[in-house]
Amino acid sequence: MTITGLVTALLVGVTIGLLGRLIIPGRREAPMWLTVAVGVVAALAGTIVARLAGVDTHALNLLAVIIEVGLAGIAVVLVVATASSERSDST
Template structure:
């Protein structure tokens, strides 16, 4: 069940990250989900490193780290994906 939640969270994080990154990102949905999952894991690590992983209520700072990490990944991967041979 945790794998399903990771995929759902990756989808949400990835889609929000695509909204943050300027311009068009012509990457497929499956790559958006993968980058969202990886961004979520990096964001959780950063939130733990800064001591803000568990706060009262909604962990907004952790979510900002997750979306930010996914946005960076999308920004790095999109040009590589666009240049690949079909």
């Protein structure tokens, strides 16, 4: 993974993590640091998946960014949905 790919994945992860808190309706049970961390880890995983799929990740590539955004978005939605359902069941 190059510096460009790493920086892109970090920016995508932080952005998706923050946007996920704003877009998903309902109470915000999951802490902000958790959604950002999950977004970053999933975006980095997206870079790895894109690389394994044969996408060039040495430069800024739209397909790699789309894969990163997709994985980060899914991961953030799952974490926020899981956090709110666990806490609401226990009360």
